[in-house]
Amino acid sequence: MGPICYSESSRHIERRRSNRNIGPEHPITTDNNEAPPARQLELGKEQRYLTRLYQRLDLLRERTRAQLDGVLAQGGGGTHQNRSERDSFAGMYAERLSRLWAVENGLCFGRLDLTGEKPLYIGRIGMADDEQARLLIDWRAPVAQPFYRATPASPMGVTRRRHLRTRDRRVIGVDDDLFDLDDLTEADRATLNGEAALLAALGEKRTGRMRDIVATIQAEQDRIIRSDLNGVLVVQGGPGTGKTVVALHRAAYLLYTHRDRLARRGILLLGPNPTFLRYIEQVLPSLGETDVLLSTVADLYPGVTARASESAEAAVLKGSARMADVVAKAVRDRQRMPRQPVDIDLGAYTLRLDRRAFEAAASRASRGRRPHNQARAVFVRHILGTLAKQAAKQLGRGLLDEEELADLREDLRTEPAVKSALNRLWPYLTPQRLLIGLFSSRERMAYAGLSPAEQDVLFRDPPRGGGHWTEADVPLLDEAAELLGDIDPAVLRAAAMQAEEDLAAARRAEEAERQSEIAYAREVLELTGMGGMVDAERLAARHRDDGSHLTTAERAAADRTWAYGHIIVDEAQELSAMAWRMLMRRSPNRSMTVVGDIAQTGTAAGAASWAGMLDPHAAGRWRVETLTVNYRTPTELMAVAADVLTLVGPSLRAPRSVRETGVRPWARRLDGPGELGELVAGQLVPGGRLAVIVPAAQAARLGALVTAAVPGAVAGPGAGSLEAPVVVLTVTEAKGLEFDTVIVAEPAAILSGSPRGAGDLYVALTRATGALGVAHTGALPAVLSRCAELPASRPAD
Numbered sequence: 001m002g003p004i005c006y007s008e009s010s011r012h013i014e015r016r017r018s019n020r021n022i023g024p025e026h027p028i029t030t031d032n033n034e035a036p037p038a039r040q041l042e043l044g045k046e047q048r049y050l051t052r053l054y055q056r057l058d059l060l061r062e063r064t065r066a067q068l069d070g071v072l073a074q075g076g077g078g079t080h081q082n083r084s085e086r087d088s089f090a091g092m093y094a095e096r097l098s099r100l101w102a103v104e105n106g107l108c109f110g111r112l113d114l115t116g117e118k119p120l121y122i123g124r125i126g127m128a129d130d131e132q133a134r135l136l137i138d139w140r141a142p143v144a145q146p147f148y149r150a151t152p153a154s155p156m157g158v159t160r161r162r163h164l165r166t167r168d169r170r171v172i173g174v175d176d177d178l179f180d181l182d183d184l185t186e187a188d189r190a191t192l193n194g195e196a197a198l199l200a201a202l203g204e205k206r207t208g209r210m211r212d213i214v215a216t217i218q219a220e221q222d223r224i225i226r227s228d229l230n231g232v233l234v235v236q237g238g239p240g241t242g243k244t245v246v247a248l249h250r251a252a253y254l255l256y257t258h259r260d261r262l263a264r265r266g267i268l269l270l271g272p273n274p275t276f277l278r279y280i281e282q283v284l285p286s287l288g289e290t291d292v293l294l295s296t297v298a299d300l301y302p303g304v305t306a307r308a309s310e311s312a313e314a315a316v317l318k319g320s321a322r323m324a325d326v327v328a329k330a331v332r333d334r335q336r337m338p339r340q341p342v343d344i345d346l347g348a349y350t351l352r353l354d355r356r357a358f359e360a361a362a363s364r365a366s367r368g369r370r371p372h373n374q375a376r377a378v379f380v381r382h383i384l385g386t387l388a389k390q391a392a393k394q395l396g397r398g399l400l401d402e403e404e405l406a407d408l409r410e411d412l413r414t415e416p417a418v419k420s421a422l423n424r425l426w427p428y429l430t431p432q433r434l435l436i437g438l439f440s441s442r443e444r445m446a447y448a449g450l451s452p453a454e455q456d457v458l459f460r461d462p463p464r465g466g467g468h469w470t471e472a473d474v475p476l477l478d479e480a481a482e483l484l485g486d487i488d489p490a491v492l493r494a495a496a497m498q499a500e501e502d503l504a505a506a507r508r509a510e511e512a513e514r515q516s517e518i519a520y521a522r523e524v525l526e527l528t529g530m531g532g533m534v535d536a537e538r539l540a541a542r543h544r545d546d547g548s549h550l551t552t553a554e555r556a557a558a559d560r561t562w563a564y565g566h567i568i569v570d571e572a573q574e575l576s577a578m579a580w581r582m583l584m585r586r587s588p589n590r591s592m593t594v595v596g597d598i599a600q601t602g603t604a605a606g607a608a609s610w611a612g613m614l615d616p617h618a619a620g621r622w623r624v625e626t627l628t629v630n631y632r633t634p635t636e637l638m639a640v641a642a643d644v645l646t647l648v649g650p651s652l653r654a655p656r657s658v659r660e661t662g663v664r665p666w667a668r669r670l671d672g673p674g675e676l677g678e679l680v681a682g683q684l685v686p687g688g689r690l691a692v693i694v695p696a697a698q699a700a701r702l703g704a705l706v707t708a709a710v711p712g713a714v715a716g717p718g719a720g721s722l723e724a725p726v727v728v729l730t731v732t733e734a735k736g737l738e739f740d741t742v743i744v745a746e747p748a749a750i751l752s753g754s755p756r757g758a759g760d761l762y763v764a765l766t767r768a769t770g771a772l773g774v775a776h777t778g779a780l781p782a783v784l785s786r787c788a789e790l791p792a793s794r795p796a797d
């Protein structure tokens with residue numbers, strides 16, 4: 001037994017293989033499709049099966065909807081327990097229903113024929129009939145594994161792997177890989193062509209949103225998706241090797257396989273920026289999984305939205321590991337005795353706190369490594385004790401018994417002068433207040449160990465309003481929160497009561513929120529087809545009450561100390577040492593998938609090696625898997641990118657591309673930047689998406705030129721950027737994304753724009769799935785000499 005070999009076509013296949021660099025692990029397949037009647041017969045058979053599956057899906061949806069309706073119809077009355085039981089049933093049915101709706105497209109995409117067994121159909125979810133006979137196998141189930149892993153060398157009992165291509169509810173194609181030559185029938189010959197599914201998927205126009213690849217996962221990717229949950233798995237791979245998409249499928253796989261553990265603790269998926277999260281956000285729902293928290297470092301600290309920008313120098317310094325020590329010292333600075341003793345004027349008499357009294361209280365407070373805000377209670381108790389004794393003496397009351405001293409202590413506690421002295425000596429601190437105080441005082445920065453030059457980089461006046469936090473501040477806030485601990489809720493409540501105006505404003509906001517929830521509930525009802533059956537206002541009210549309805553992801557997002565069941569980090573090479581510390585606190589069990597490419601590191605605070613970033617936290621507990629095949633960028637484009645990669649590191653190797661287009665990348669010299677708009681307009685392909693990737697320093701100017709010249713073009717990563725036919729982005733903004741056509745503008749400025757300029761240019765050149773061009777006003781960098789320089793006004797044919 002072995003892979004099929006037609007005399008004529010095998011040579012053809014070998015040629016296709018070397019062209020597309022598909023490895024020997026792939027079964028040999030042909031695109032011999034000449035047997036229409038036999039092929040039609042196969043299509044008809046598969047259509048009948050698919051129709052049956054959709055009928056079953058419709059039935060399950062109807063049943064689930066009836067169950068949900070039944071629970072909701074019971075209303076909101078009864079005991080608390082009744083209500084909470086009903087809520088959890090309603091939540092369960094609603095989730096099941098949305099899962100059943102999510103799998104409409106591509107419900108079933110494969111069939112596995114195994115020796116001596118009935119064929120298994122593989123799809124997005126598992127389904128059985130009322131007698132519990134399997135109709136469809138979830139792609140994540142162990143029995144589905146051969147669909148992705150079987151090779152001629154190791155067929156895993158598979159005789160045939162069939163890819164079903166469907167549109168809406170119709171079968172439009174079947175492509176087979178055969179592993180058994182013995183029983184080759186006429187029908188088999190008509191459907192052989194296993195690579196077709198992959199190549200068809202890769203050749204499709206991009207929509208601006210990442211799609212799932214569940215039908216065409218490749219063996220090396222499948223191994224990563226199903227890799228063990230424990231420990232840190234690093235997935236290293238060049239651009240376009242599927243790291244992101246594999247990470248997303250791994251999240252879906254882990255939720256399926258370890259649902260109990262992960263449903264409680266949740267999965268966090270960290271991406272580089274909000275645009276990237278929007279780009280990938282549809283993949284998990286299309287796999288039927290909605291309860292994964294997608295976030296960026298900038299959004300990981302509850303209550304802070306870090307969008308301000310700062311110099312690269314400041315970001316690098318804030319990201320360095322020694323900032324942990326700086327923050328710790330900044331906290332200790334707030335527990336220091338002033339140079340002079342503190343006099344507390346109580347009108348009738350004056351109390352004095354000297355160094356001895358302070359140090360005795362401070363050393364008691366610091367025992368047991370309590371966080372600052374909790375230690376404050378011990379400090380205050382001690383100081384009040386000292387002051388009470390002094391007061392007794394001054395009042396001439398001599399020795400007091402314990403009870404009298406306690407009364408005196410309590411009296412002193414409420415004295416404004418005492419309160420104010422205590423607040424100076426050991427203030428309640430929020431992380432925000434600590435950092436603002438640190439960066440606006442050279443004296444405090446010096447105490448925390450920052451040199452005068454570093455103080456110049458970090459100094460900033462205390463901010464007037466919100467919106468001043470940067471991404472690099474977030475791990476520092478988190479670090480500070482660890483050392484400070486929570487503030488006593490009673491203290492917080494008292495402070496909140498004083499803020500009456502805020503409360504009134506909050507009430508008004510709440511009413512607005514209520515209205516928007518009702519509007520949202522209406523939309524949900526329409527979308528799920530439940531309108532008419534359930535009242536939107538009642539549904540909204542249900543979801544407003546006490547938070548018990550929140551999903552795991554929502555609860556985790558609001559809790560800084562949440563420990564996730566698993567964390568997936570994409571573009572992980574960009575994370576600073578301080579960001580890793582923050583993440584590791586959220587992953588005490590060190591169950592993580594870390595996805596990235598050291599060669600694409602753009603930020604100076606990012607990784608130079610995985611060991612450098614992971615050894616401090618998970619020495620001996622991380623393993624590396626490498627992806628080697630580029631599914632995005634055609635060979636011709638990758639050749640240009642590979643030249644640039646040698647500037648990043650002479651020993652680095654670009655991944656091999658799975659396909660070629662026959663179109664060479666071009667370069668076009670512009671007489672002035674003003675020509676850029678016209679050039680871009682000439683490259684538009686109907687229905688295709690084009691990105692112009694520009695140096696950060698010229699983003700505003702070039703963005704304006706392109707948007708003025710091309711209708712519908714968008715500059716920057718804001719709303720609508722993913723859907724626009726043309727978008728102008730910097731390299732940082734384009735990281736992780738892909739487009740049909742890419743034009744890299746002013747590559748020399750990208751190269752010289754940062755210490756990691758070569759890495760940036762490499763990233764920019766590898767964003768295209770189809771065509772690549774370079775537009776330059778100065779000389780073309782020598783490293784891009786492989787591009788065909790176009791003298792004429794028409795850039796490429």
Ligand SMILES: Nc1ncnc2c1ncn2[C@@H]1O[C@H](COP(=O)(O)OP(=O)(O)OP(=O)(O)O)[C@@H](O)[C@H]1O
Pocket residue numbers: 198201202210211212213216217218221237238239240241242243244245246597631632735736737738766
């Ligand atoms: N097995 C597959 N079947 C179909 N498409 C695939 C497959 N693997 C990857 N792709 C496609 O290749 C493209 C690149 O994938 P992805 O963005 O995950 O790569 P990446 O390694 O994260 O790239 P980068 O590091 O450049 O951001 C995507 O369009 C993805 O859908």
